[in-house]
Structure formats: structure tokens, C-alpha cells
Amino acid sequence: MTLTLPHTGLLIDGVWQAAESGRTLAVENPATNEIIADIADGGAIEARRAVEAAGRAQASWASTAPRRRAEILRRAYELVVERTEWFAELMTTEMGKPLDQSRGEVAYGAEFLRWFSEEAVRIGGESALTGDGSTRIVVSKVPVGPVVIITPWNFPLAMGTRKIGPALAAGCTIVFKPAEKTPLTSLALADVLIEAGLPAGVLNLVTTSSPTEVVTPWMSSGIARKVSFTGSTAVGKTVLAQTVPHVMRASLELGGNAAFIVCADADLDQAVQGAMDAKMRNMGEACTAANRLLVDRRVADDFSAALAERMAALRVGNGMDAGVEVGPLIDEAGRSKVDRLVQGAIAQGARTVVGSGSIGGPGYFYSPTVLADVPASCEIATEEIFGPVAPVIPFDSEEEAIRLANATTAGLVGYVFSRDIDRVLNLGEALEVGMVGINAGLVSNPRAPFGGVKQSGLGREGSTVGIDEYLEYKYLAIPRRESPNV
Structure with a gap:
């Protein structure tokens, strides 16, 4: 062509x-x-x-x-x-x-x-x-x-x-x-x-x-x-x-440094789909991308496994080819940064559920990755990843989730998943951000103030x-x- x-x-x-x-x-x-x-x-x-x-x-x-x-x-x-x-x-x-x-x-x-x-x-x-x-x-x-x-x-x-x-x-x-x-x-x-x-x-x-x-x-x-x-x-x-x-x-x-909060009572299928939407749009190269996936410890393993299954099934390749779902990152500097953040998290105790790092050959490809048990103090939780990497950070209470979510100088967007309408509203109101996705991983719309x-x-x-x-x-x-x- x-x-x-x-x-x-x-x-x-x-x-x-x-x-x-x-x-x-x-x-x-x-x-x-x-x-x-x-x-x-x-x-x-x-x-x-x-x-x-x-x-x-x-x-x-x-x-x-x-x-x-x-x-x-x-x-x-x-x-x-x-x-x-x-x-x-x-x-x-x-x-x-x-x-x-x-x-x-x-x-x-x-x-x-x-x-x-x-x-x-x-x-x-x-x-x-x-x-x-x-x-x-x-x-x-x-x-x-x-x-x-x-x-x-x-x-x-x-x-x-x-x-x-x-x-x-x-x-x-x-x-x-x-x-x-x-x-x-x-x-x-x-x-x-x-x-x-x-x-x-x-x-x-x-x-x-x-x-x-x-x-x-x-x-x-x-x-x-x-x-x-x-x-x-x-x-x-x-x-x-x-x-x-x-x-x-x-x-x-x-x-941005968006927190994606998944409560214990969330519909996990809906939350996983929301995470795919919020994380993998644009290969994760978006200011609205879910940067930190804060998941109630009671469902963190199930959520991580389900998300990893979805991520592993994604086809990586040239975006012009039919069926490709994940393209390259923008340049080698961007790919190297993503890999540095991943390796730093692993060194601090995170475990890889799925993902194999940089992909060789022409192009700046990186494997879709899910990290579990990520310490909240990791650099990957404080810096924008801008890549196809989902770090899952467990929490034990809603108060802890909000504290972790707001412990950043950024405040662009957040996401909350729960079946309880009062819970999602309370958490959404407590997030120090300009936009909140409620049981949804996409918030951008020309009709809405961004x-x-x-x-x-x-x-x-x-x-x-x-x-x-x-x-x-x-x-x-x-x-x-x-x-x-x-």
C-alpha cells in the first residue's frame, strides 16, 4: 500500500x-x-x-x-x-x-x-x-x-x-x-x-x-x-x-497517574473489561490510562488472573495488519522507560502474572504485562507508565484505597468499580481528580468537560x-x- x-x-x-x-x-x-x-x-x-x-x-x-x-x-x-x-x-x-x-x-x-x-x-x-x-x-x-x-x-x-x-x-x-x-x-x-x-x-x-x-x-x-x-x-x-x-x-x-479502584463487591467481568479499556487503549500511551490498579485484597488474585488471561490473548504487531490489537510504543526511549519501571517493581517484590518484556525485531514492541502484589511505594506506582503494563496493588480498606489513590501530585482521572451505588459515589467524590469513570473504563467525550x-x-x-x-x-x-x- x-x-x-x-x-x-x-x-x-x-x-x-x-x-x-x-x-x-x-x-x-x-x-x-x-x-x-x-x-x-x-x-x-x-x-x-x-x-x-x-x-x-x-x-x-x-x-x-x-x-x-x-x-x-x-x-x-x-x-x-x-x-x-x-x-x-x-x-x-x-x-x-x-x-x-x-x-x-x-x-x-x-x-x-x-x-x-x-x-x-x-x-x-x-x-x-x-x-x-x-x-x-x-x-x-x-x-x-x-x-x-x-x-x-x-x-x-x-x-x-x-x-x-x-x-x-x-x-x-x-x-x-x-x-x-x-x-x-x-x-x-x-x-x-x-x-x-x-x-x-x-x-x-x-x-x-x-x-x-x-x-x-x-x-x-x-x-x-x-x-x-x-x-x-x-x-x-x-x-x-x-x-x-x-x-x-x-x-x-x-x-496523569490514574487510580483504578476495584472493590470486593465489584462485578469482576465488568471490572476486567473496564481495565482493558482504561489500560490498553493506545497501548497504554494515554494520560487517562489506568496507571495503578488498586484492588481489594480479597479479590486481587482472581482479578489479576482474569486480567492476565485477557492480556495474554491480545495480538501484538503492526497496527496496519488485520486483527492486531496492540501496536508498538512510540520510540525506544518510551519502551526502555516501561521496561525500567517493570524491572524496578519486580526487584521490589512484584510478581509477573503475564508478560515477557521487550519484543525483538523491528519496531518498539512491548509485551502486554500484568504485575501482581506491587508495593505502593514502587516507582511504577508514582510515575506514568505510558505502556501496556497493569500493576495490581492490593488494599485492605476503602480508606486505604482513597489514601493510595490521592497520594500523587496528579489528578486527572480515576475509576471506581463496585455494585454498591453509595460506595461508588462516595469513592468517586473522595478522589482528587477532575473526572471519574463509574463502572466504566472510558470517560472521554466531546460533550463532557475534560x-x-x-x-x-x-x-x-x-x-x-x-x-x-x-x-x-x-x-x-x-x-x-x-x-x-x-
């Missing part, structure tokens, strides 16, 4: 172009180690041009009728859906996830374009009188201004649409840096948005092998008024620090509140003349 590539240049002010330096960036297939494409590798010069283009286009785009903005987003949604197979093949080839999962991401990612096309025409305001009746208060919502968007490699379409959709709907122009590991899906999205009618300069995209060389000029430009970033907590803190000199708005979706607490980030994406991250409130005070006597 010959993969059809999108534009591979930099998009600046409506024009696709090469990097002035002539540099290119190789995109690798993590399943085969083959080079898929060489794309433009931008730097500080292109970054400055891009943010200046976004600045010039801001006033015109902000004044574009909401209905027109909505129509462009709706058309982009339709084009993405029509090209589902193309997007899915691009995603699987550059990122590794099985083709069926890529198709699922296309459907999920496209939905943000449709959702925010509908929200574009529902940006509201308020009119009221002051308490003494002397002044009219008129409150409107206006675009924040040019936005810096930085996305990760693990969900290359959905992370783009979840940010670009509301920014465009709100009337903000964009400078966009996709992940250097998976830029092709983002370039394809830009192609679609331009085809859908997006004016020149509204979306500017710079791919680069040196994120600092591009992002730093954007953050220090004084043109950009907001940043939306998804990635690691460490990098997110650096981005947040860069907002200070110009007092920029920030939305940050950072790391985001966390503590060091898992700032702000929310999706839902009716997602567009507010790109809007400012403007208040007009209008003194009233005395009404004539009638």
Missing part, C-alpha cells in the same frame, strides 16, 4: 513553504523503523513569521460572522469523516496504534469540529441593570486573541481538533506546533481546514525538531494572548512560566465550557436617561 501524504511544508499566512534553512525532519514508522516522510523543519525565523501572520489576521477573523465560522468547522468535520481511512492510515503509520483504534480517534476527533461548529453561534452575553437602576450593564464575550497550540504525539488528530475547534469557533487565530513524532496527521488536518474555507493567516502551522526554537518566539512575541498545551507536567510548567512576562492565558492538560486538578493542569476542554477558554468578558456600563413619564 502506498500512503498518500498531506502537505509536508510549513503553513504560514496561507502558503505552504519549505524551511528557509532547508532543514527537514524525518518521520519514522514505530512498527517498522522505516522513514515515512521528510517534512519541513522550521525554526525561529518561521515561528516569527507565523505569529505575525496570526496577529494580522486576528481582527478580521474575530469580526467574521459566527455562522460563517460555524460553516467552516462543519465542512471540516464532514471532510475528516469522508477521509476517515486516510486519516486512520496516516495515524497508524506514524504513531503505531491499531487501525481500528485510529478509526475510533478519527470519529472522536472529528466530533470536536462538529461540536464547536454548533457552539460558535451560541456565544452568549448578558444585559442587566445595576441595583439602583441607574446604569445598564451589557456583558459580551470576545476572542482572547491569537493562540499558541501545542499538541502531543499520542492522539495526533483529537488533540488538535479539541483545541483548534473552540479557538476557531471563538474567533481566535492560531499558531500551531504539532508533535515532531506524529506531524502528518496534523498536517492533514490543516489541509482539510484550508479546503473547508479557512482564510489565510487564521491557522499557521510550524513543524520542528526543536520545539524551544519555535515556541519561545511565540510566547515572547507579545502577539499571542493565550497558550493551550497538552503534554508532560514538566514541560507544562516551563510553558506556564513563559506566560508570566505577558500575562498570557493558559490551558494546560498535563500528566481536565484535571492539582498538577494535571488548568482549564477544561470540550463541553459547553471548552469555548470559554478562548473568550474574554467585556463589560459596557451605559448610564440610563430618566424615563419620560407616561
Whole structure:
């Protein structure tokens, strides 16, 4: 099969172009180690041009009728859906996830374009009188201004649409840096948005092998008024620090360390299925992945055995091949980290129920793994695994489960499984997270506010509140003349 590539240049002010330096960036297939494409590798010069283009286009785009903005987003949604197979093949080839999962991401990612096309025409305001009746208060919502968007490699379409959709709907122009590991899906999205009618300069995209060389000029430009970033907590803190000199708005979706709590009265079949959903989506390379499986000691062995049986049956291989359920990890560094965490847990007393470690040959494959009797103090319980490894940590009481679950600086998502409605509600309310799956291993939905607490980030994406991250409130005070006597 010959993969059809999108534009591979930099998009600046409506024009696709090469990097002035002539540099290119190789995109690798993590399943085969083959080079898929060489794309433009931008730097500080292109970054400055891009943010200046976004600045010039801001006033015109902000004044574009909401209905027109909505129509462009709706058309982009339709084009993405029509090209589902193309997007899915691009995603699987550059990122590794099985083709069926890529198709699922296309459907999920496209939905943000449709959702925010509908929200574009529902940006509201308020009119009221002051308490003494002397002044009219008129409150409107206006675009924040040019936005810096930085996305990760693990969900290359959905992370783009979840940010670009509301920014465009709100009337903000964009400078966009996709992940250097998976830029092709983002370039394809830009192609679609331009085809859908997006004016020149509204979306500017710079791919680069040196994120600092591009992002730093954007953050220090004084043109950009907001940043939306998804990635690691460490990098997110650096981005947040860069907002200070110009007092920029920030939305940050950072790391997770999700606790997956299984109570003694849980339906174990349902809990195992939930664990498969929460752990194995994207080979475990997701911030919402179940990172610590906290299981009541009375059912821990049965749960571990049942989960291991499911994990052992998974077919590992190139995501483009029929029947494959687990693709490669993104690179050798990611695979080495996973193996280090597993070996560290085993050294501290954990036992392997299933799993054989790294898989040889081309590609960055790792065997689906279940670890039982994992000490809660292990590094694997304190650091995001980002791989197909499920560490089972037994607990003896609900109080202990909550203590263990909340003993982390992360607070993105948690999961609770029990047949008792009061128990799941009490545990869900006690978890220090932004989202909770109740007897369910998947929580992401465009209709729901996605985001966390503590060091898992700032702000929310999706839902009716997602567009507010790109809007400012403007208040007009209008003194009233005395009404004539009638």
C-alpha cells in the first residue's frame, strides 16, 4: 500500500513553504523503523513569521460572522469523516496504534469540529441593570486573541481538533506546533481546514525538531494572548512560566497517574473489561490510562488472573495488519522507560502474572504485562507508565484505597468499580481528580468537560465550557436617561 501524504511544508499566512534553512525532519514508522516522510523543519525565523501572520489576521477573523465560522468547522468535520481511512492510515503509520483504534480517534476527533461548529453561534452575553437602576450593564464575550497550540504525539488528530475547534469557533487565530513524532496527521488536518474555507493567516502551522526554537518566539512575541498545551507536567510548567512576562492565558492538560479502584463487591467481568479499556487503549500511551490498579485484597488474585488471561490473548504487531490489537510504543526511549519501571517493581517484590518484556525485531514492541502484589511505594506506582503494563496493588480498606489513590501530585482521572451505588459515589467524590469513570473504563467525550486538578493542569476542554477558554468578558456600563413619564 502506498500512503498518500498531506502537505509536508510549513503553513504560514496561507502558503505552504519549505524551511528557509532547508532543514527537514524525518518521520519514522514505530512498527517498522522505516522513514515515512521528510517534512519541513522550521525554526525561529518561521515561528516569527507565523505569529505575525496570526496577529494580522486576528481582527478580521474575530469580526467574521459566527455562522460563517460555524460553516467552516462543519465542512471540516464532514471532510475528516469522508477521509476517515486516510486519516486512520496516516495515524497508524506514524504513531503505531491499531487501525481500528485510529478509526475510533478519527470519529472522536472529528466530533470536536462538529461540536464547536454548533457552539460558535451560541456565544452568549448578558444585559442587566445595576441595583439602583441607574446604569445598564451589557456583558459580551470576545476572542482572547491569537493562540499558541501545542499538541502531543499520542492522539495526533483529537488533540488538535479539541483545541483548534473552540479557538476557531471563538474567533481566535492560531499558531500551531504539532508533535515532531506524529506531524502528518496534523498536517492533514490543516489541509482539510484550508479546503473547508479557512482564510489565510487564521491557522499557521510550524513543524520542528526543536520545539524551544519555535515556541519561545511565540510566547515572547507579545502577539499571542493565550497558550493551550497538552503534554508532560514538566514541560507544562516551563510553558506556564513563559506566560508570566505577558500575562498570557493558559490551558494546560498535563500528566496523569490514574487510580483504578476495584472493590470486593465489584462485578469482576465488568471490572476486567473496564481495565482493558482504561489500560490498553493506545497501548497504554494515554494520560487517562489506568496507571495503578488498586484492588481489594480479597479479590486481587482472581482479578489479576482474569486480567492476565485477557492480556495474554491480545495480538501484538503492526497496527496496519488485520486483527492486531496492540501496536508498538512510540520510540525506544518510551519502551526502555516501561521496561525500567517493570524491572524496578519486580526487584521490589512484584510478581509477573503475564508478560515477557521487550519484543525483538523491528519496531518498539512491548509485551502486554500484568504485575501482581506491587508495593505502593514502587516507582511504577508514582510515575506514568505510558505502556501496556497493569500493576495490581492490593488494599485492605476503602480508606486505604482513597489514601493510595490521592497520594500523587496528579489528578486527572480515576475509576471506581463496585455494585454498591453509595460506595461508588462516595469513592468517586473522595478522589482528587477532575473526572471519574463509574463502572466504566472510558470517560472521554466531546460533550463532557475534560481536565484535571492539582498538577494535571488548568482549564477544561470540550463541553459547553471548552469555548470559554478562548473568550474574554467585556463589560459596557451605559448610564440610563430618566424615563419620560407616561
